[in-house]
Amino acid sequence: MSGAPAPAPDAGEEDRGGLRAALAGLTTRGRSFLAAGVAAAVCAYVLGQSDLLRVGLLLAALPLVCVAVLLRTRYRVAGSRRLSPARVPAASDSRVHLRVDNVSRLPTGLLMLQDRVPYVLGPRPRFVLDRVEPGGRREVSYRVRSDLRGRYPLGPLQLRLTDPFGMCELTRAFSSYDTLTVVPRVEPLPAIRLSGEASGYGDGRQRSLALAGDDDVIPRGYRHGDDLRRVHWRSTARYGELMVRREEQPQRTGCTVLLDTRRIAHQGAGPDSAFEWAVSGAASVAVHLLERGFSVRLLTDTGSSVPGPDGGGSGGDSSDVAGLLLDTLAVVEHSASSDLSRAYEVLRGGREGLLVAFLGGLDEEQTAVVARMRQRSGAAVAFVLNGAAWSREARGDGQEAFEERLRLLREAGWTALPVGPGESLPHLWRQADGQHTSPGTGASTSTGTGTGAQAGGAR
Structure with a gap:
């Protein structure tokens, strides 16, 4: 207002x-x-x-x-804060450095520092500093740790001053604060070759030629450090300034990591819940594929994707894209959506090179939607969380329904892997290497050889 x-x-x-x-x-x-x-x-x-x-x-x-x-x-005492690092995985420590500068010509008395931190990061830190000489400074530090991902504000810093005689105490609160980002844990994954991966775009060898492709015919202005042998003389004469040929940017294989965030699809809460396993798995797969040169985007059941249509995930440094994805997964929450139709609408708009999905509980209708997603992708791997097992309510009929859902996905061409409590993602990732299903068949066959592009690099 x-x-x-x-x-x-x-x-x-x-x-x-x-x-x-x-x-x-x-x-x-x-x-x-x-x-x-x-x-x-x-x-x-x-x-x-x-x-x-x-x-x-x-x-x-x-x-x-x-x-x-x-x-x-x-008003002559300055305070500052520095996080090292400012982005940490869950269950890891970050150190907060506090600094106090006396910018006056008089020494200070007794100082007490107190920093405000959320209760999930630990107790509120307090420090007592003795006299600070004119122009001097003092530095202290403390550790914070959280088992829950998210963004946590730190501050403002409070400073209590006392005179040497103990006659008066004044408190000053600084207005600045910092944010600690706790991202999901990322597990290192083995290097594998996912079978059928090249079917999403054709022969993978044609894409590798872009690494040594011809120069782009569209020139750009000369920049300091450019090789003079790349000067485009015709454009230089046309525009009246030095122009150089641009090198073609290599095209990278696309990959979409689908994360099912529906509240009704996941049971339980806390760092050991099924939803947190899925978030950590999505982060691990996204970072792993980015390190292998893939263009990765994160898609949720709500239809939102990161990077967005403008970012594309193909430009820029892979470390920047990885940071963007991890920051997004640090704050992702359950959605109120009841189906996966919006994610399907996004996927049907293009052909995916590789599709990796982390799915919660599926009914017959949502299983059919996921099965149709496979028609628009090359290789498709689904990690399906067994809700009955995670809720410790494994029943015979529930397990049979879960196995039926897996069978339908495999018949549609998915490499569908069940996920229970305590499952190791690297172990499941290796299983995806040896399991291959073809549309219309429910049997799994070993695919030790293949001509598709690599999902995890050469062995």
């Missing part, structure tokens, strides 16, 4: 507000000294004792002088 900005308070109002806050920060000792000084001054006036008046003025002036010095010092 917009509106007229409120007038800023003038310097006099800020000084009066700071003075009131400083007087309110008097400790019991400071209040006692001030009360004793006022009482001594009143008695000296009544009794006519000038020496007692001097003592009263001294007692009353001491806490007031401490207030004035501390009030000036409060």
Whole structure:
């Protein structure tokens, strides 16, 4: 909601507000000294004792002088925070470095630092610092750790100042804060060759020729460091400035990682739940394929994809794309969607080179939707979480229905692997290497050789 900005308070109002806050920060000792000084001054006036008046003025002036010095010092202390690193996997430690600088010409008194952190990261850290000399600085650090992924704000940093006599305590809260990103755990996966992978785009060897392809006929302006042998003289004469031929960017095999986030498809909560296993698996597969030169995008049941249509996942450094995917998976939550139709609509718009899906519980209708996704992809691998096993309610009829869903997916051409509690993703990833199903057959056959492009690099 917009509106007229409120007038800023003038310097006099800020000084009066700071003075009131400083007087309110008097400790019991400071209040006692001030009360004793006022009482001594009143008695000296009544009794006519000038020496007692001097003592009263001294007692009353001491806490007031401490207030004035501390009030000036409060705005001469700077604080900063640094995270190392700012993005960590779940169940890993990150160290927070705090720094306090005294930019005044006077030494500080006793300082107490307190940083605000969410309760899931651990207890609130507190530090006591002794006197900081003029122009000096102090650095302290503490560790934070979370078993749950997400983004957690750190701060603001609070600084409590105390004068050497203990007459006054003032608290200053800095406005800045930092964010710690806890991403899903990424497991290293073995290098495998997924059978049938090349069927999504044709002969994989044609794509590899792009690495040594012809130069793009569209020139660009000369940049410092460009090889002069790449100067395009015809364009240089046309535009009146030095132009060079652009090198063709190699085309990379596309891969889509589908993550089923439907709330009704996953049971349980916490770091050991089925949903967290699926999120960690999606992160592991995405990072693994990016390291192998794939163009990877993350797709959820809601139809949203990262990188988006403009990003494409094919441009830019793979480490930047990996960071974007991990940041997205760090905050992904359950969706209220009841089906996978929106994800299917996104997939039917193009031909995928490789499709890796992490699916929750499926009914007959959603199994049919997933089966149709296979028609638009080359190789398709599905990690299907067994909801009955994860909920510890394994029943005979439920297990039979689950096996029937797997059979239907395999008949549609999916490499469908069941996932139970405690399953190892690298072990399942190796199983995907040796399992291959063809549309219309439910039997699995070994595919030790193949001409498809590699999903995990050469063995």
